[in-house]
Every structure is written in structure tokens, then in C-alpha cells.
Amino acid sequence: MRYNEKELQALSRQPAEMAAELGMRGPKKGSVVKRRLVKLVVNFLFYFRTDEAEPIGALLLEHCRVTQEEPSGFSISFLEDPERKYHFECCSEEQCQEWMAALRRASYEFMRRSLIFYRNEIQKMTGKDPLEQFGISEEARFQLSSLKA
Amino acid sequence: MKLNERSVAHYALSDSPADHTGFLRTWGGAGMPPTPSGAGRRCWFVLKGNLLFSFENREGRAPLSLVVLEGCTVELAEAPVPEEFAFAIRFDAPGVRPHLLAADGPAAQEAWVKALSRASFGYMRLVVRELESQLREARHSLDLHRRSSWKAVSSRCKPQAPDRWSPGLENGHSLSRDCSPMGLVEEGGSRSAGRGLAEWELQGPASLLLGRGQSPVSPETSCFSTLHEWYGREIMELRRAWLQRAQENQPECKDQDRP
Numbered sequence: 001m002r003y004n005e006k007e008l009q010a011l012s013r014q015p016a017e018m019a020a021e022l023g024m025r026g027p028k029k030g031s032v033v034k035r036r037l038v039k040l041v042v043n044f045l046f047y048f049r050t051d052e053a054e055p056i057g058a059l060l061l062e063h064c065r066v067t068q069e070e071p072s073g074f075s076i077s078f079l080e081d082p083e084r085k086y087h088f089e090c091c092s093e094e095q096c097q098e099w100m101a102a103l104r105r106a107s108y109e110f111m112r113r114s115l116i117f118y119r120n121e122i123q124k125m126t127g128k129d130p131l132e133q134f135g136i137s138e139e140a141r142f143q144l145s146s147l148k149a
Numbered sequence: 150m151k152l153n154e155r156s157v158a159h160y161a162l163s164d165s166p167a168d169h170t171g172f173l174r175t176w177g178g179a180g181m182p183p184t185p186s187g188a189g190r191r192c193w194f195v196l197k198g199n200l201l202f203s204f205e206n207r208e209g210r211a212p213l214s215l216v217v218l219e220g221c222t223v224e225l226a227e228a229p230v231p232e233e234f235a236f237a238i239r240f241d242a243p244g245v246r247p248h249l250l251a252a253d254g255p256a257a258q259e260a261w262v263k264a265l266s267r268a269s270f271g272y273m274r275l276v277v278r279e280l281e282s283q284l285r286e287a288r289h290s291l292d293l294h295r296r297s298s299w300k301a302v303s304s305r306c307k308p309q310a311p312d313r314w315s316p317g318l319e320n321g322h323s324l325s326r327d328c329s330p331m332g333l334v335e336e337g338g339s340r341s342a343g344r345g346l347a348e349w350e351l352q353g354p355a356s357l358l359l360g361r362g363q364s365p366v367s368p369e370t371s372c373f374s375t376l377h378e379w380y381g382r383e384i385m386e387l388r389r390a391w392l393q394r395a396q397e398n399q400p401e402c403k404d405q406d407r408p
Contacts, residue, residue: 003215010242042270057151062160078156108198118280125287141168
């Protein structure tokens with residue numbers, strides 16, 4: 001699959017929702033923990049060598065699962081291969097909880113569902129579609145039918 | 150730069166909603182010149198969230214390319230581009246080449262430009278936040294309305310065992326879990342258990358509430374125990390707050406974010 005690395009690099013320089021130095025271990029067997037600067041920007045998690053300006057890698061956070069691992073770590077795995085985990089080690093339980101909460105909210109799909117939920121609730125409570133005022137009520141991405149529940 | 154390509158491709162092919170799809174002609178790609186010459190390559194494009202994928206055709210099982218639609222603007226392409234119905238995705242960052250695409254007709258061109266312009270994460274986040282505050286306002290005015298009607302209801306209410314709502318309502322601590330979309334992580338899964346993405350969609354809010362008409366003003370809320378629960382929540386929350394203030398040495402006083 002072709003993609004423009006420069007697009008991703010530019011994105012990695014955008015203001016981050018969360019950024020910290022964490023221990024990171026890749027999903028391959030026998031991989032070791034390395035210190036990485038981890039940066040959450042929109043629905044991508046970038047990771048950098050601590051002294052470098054360009055990321056070594058990125059994880060798209062759609063259809064991912066964030067699980068707590070021992071007291072202050074968490075792992076990220078993806079729908080198509082749940083056993084393949086990227087491990088992260090935080091310096092405290094608090095930092096770990098903060099990251100987990102941020103990562104769970106970081107997908108576009110999560111936002112879509114939030115939006116549809118709010119839209120539906122507001123409609124039930126007020127009888128009005130809140131998106132009408134923006135002229136976007138017909139957009140595909142905001143439709144209840146787009147949910148697979 | 151490494152990317153979790155397999156997961157990205159899986160997401161592209163998954164049945165999560167596509168925000169726009171269609172055939173477009175494209176230039177630029179391995180072996181293709183950057184400026185339009187010839188008709189360009191006709192591919193099947195799929196927009197999901199802030200990601201634009203292309204496939205060889207509608208049945209393609211592997212995306213050919215990915216464009217991340219962040220930090221970019223989408224404009225109708227002007228001369229000297231000879232292509233009809235063309236538009237360009239231009240990036241703000243220097244050194245990132247624009248993507249030139251062409252639709253089959255003016256309606257498709259307009260639809261694509263609109264869809265792509267609204268594809269960014271930031272745009273979605275803006276709309277979500279706006280609705281979040283609107284919902285907060287709507288709930289607030291409902292609260293004011295409830296206070297007067299609660300007095301009429303309370304004399305007849307009997308505690309009923311919650312059926313669908315989480316147990317432990319007695320201790321008042323499950324309130325924010327139920328009310329906040331963020332908190333319905335565990336609950337949401339049971340409703341759609343066994344269906345494909347179900348447990349992975351736990352991160353979504355309130356799939357429990359969706360489509361069940363569970364709101365105090367909804368005509369479907371004919372079940373008294375549900376009504377009682379809705380009205381009772383506020384009381385439980387107030388009581389919990391009073392208790393916490395009364396015991397000033399309580400270490401945990403989490404500020405639950407209720408939308």
C-alpha cells in the first residue's frame with residue numbers, strides 16, 4: 001500500500017493530544033523494551049527515538065483495543081490479530097490510566113459514535129436535529145444507519 | 150517510517166462505514182508522472198474518516214494507496230490542468246506534493262470536494278464538542294423541569310430491581326458510568342455480543358441507549374421502573390456529593406464528567 005511518508009511526518013509535528021517518553025516493546029517475540037517518545041496526534045500514535053525529530057513509526061488507532069498490563073503498563077492490539085500486542089510502560093498507574101483513556105477516545109470511529117449518540121439524544125429531548133443548523137444533517141458520516149450495532 | 154499497514158488495510162476493508170466512495174482518476178503513484186498526461190488511472194476510492202484509500206476496483210482486497218487527510222485543503226483544480234471535474238488535495242506542510250484527482254461529472258466532483266473537506270479529525274471533533282455542549286444544555290433544562298415533577302412522582306415510587314441498568318445503583322457510584330457516553334464501555338458490548346466487531350466497539354459510547362428510547366421524555370419510556378431510575382439518579386448523585394462533602398477526609402473525590 002502506497003502512502004506519502006511526508007504526510008505522516010507533517011502530521012507527527014502537529015500539536016499532540018498526549019506526548020511522553022514511555023517504554024515501548026514491539027509485538028514480535030523476543031523484542032525488548034526501548035525508551036521512545038510517544039506522541040498521540042488525532043488517530044495516530046507516533047513513536048520516536050528520544051533524540052530524533054522524525055518518528056520511526058506510526059500506529060493508526062482504528063479498531064484497536066487498549067488493555068492494561070501489570071500495574072503501570074498497557075498494550076495496544078488490533079482487531080485482525082488480537083494476540084499481536086504493542087506494549088507500553090508508564091512511570092505510574094496514573095500516567096497509564098491517562099494514556100489508556102486518551103487512546104480509547106482517539107479513533108475517528110469513537111468520535112463518530114459519540115456524535116451519533118449525542119445527535120440522537122438531543123433529537124429525543126428537544127425534537128430537533130442539532131445538525132440541521134450546520135446544514136450537515138444529510139452527511140453520510142453522521143447517520144445512525146452507518147452504525148453496525 | 151513504519152506503519153501498521155496490515156491493520157490499516159484491515160480497517161479499509163472492514164464494514165465500518167465509508168463516508169464516501171466512487172471512481173476517480175488519479176495521477177501520481179509508482180511509475181506515474183506527477184503532472185496529468187493521458188487520462189490518469191481510474192481507481193475505486195473509499196473515504197473512511199480522515200483516510201482516503203484507493204483500490205484497483207470495487208472488489209479490490211488490498212488498498213493501493215492511502216492519503217491521510219489532515220492539514221490539507223481540497224479545492225477545485227484550475228487551469229492549467231486540462232482535466233475536467235478535477236480537484237486537488239493540497240497540504241499545508243511544505244514539500245508535500247498535492248494529490249490530483251478527477252471525478253466523472255460535476256455532481257461527483259462537488260460531492261467529493263465536500264466530503265474530503267470535512268474529513269479531518271478536527272472537524273469531527275468540533276461537531277462532537279458542539280453537540281456535547283448542546284446535550285448538556287438540554288439535560289440541564291430537563292433537570293429544571295424534573296425538579297418540579299419529581300415531587301409528584303416520589304410519593305408513589307417503590308424501589309425496583311434494575312433490569313438492564315447496571316447493579317450497584319444503590320451506592321450511587323454507577324451513575325456517571327451510565328450517564329456518560331465515555332463510561333458505557335462494558336455495557337455496550339453485551340447488546341451486540343456475538344456480532345463481528347462488537348467487543349471492539351466497546352470504546353463507543355452508549356450503544357445500550359441507542360435505539361431503545363430510554364429517556365425520560367421519550368414516549369417509549371412507559372416502564373415505571375425505568376422512569377424511577379432516571380429521576381432517582383439525580384437524587385443519588387446529590388446524596389453522594391453531600392456525603393463526600395460531609396466526610397472531608399475522603400481521599401477520592403473524582404469529578405465525574407457528565408455531558
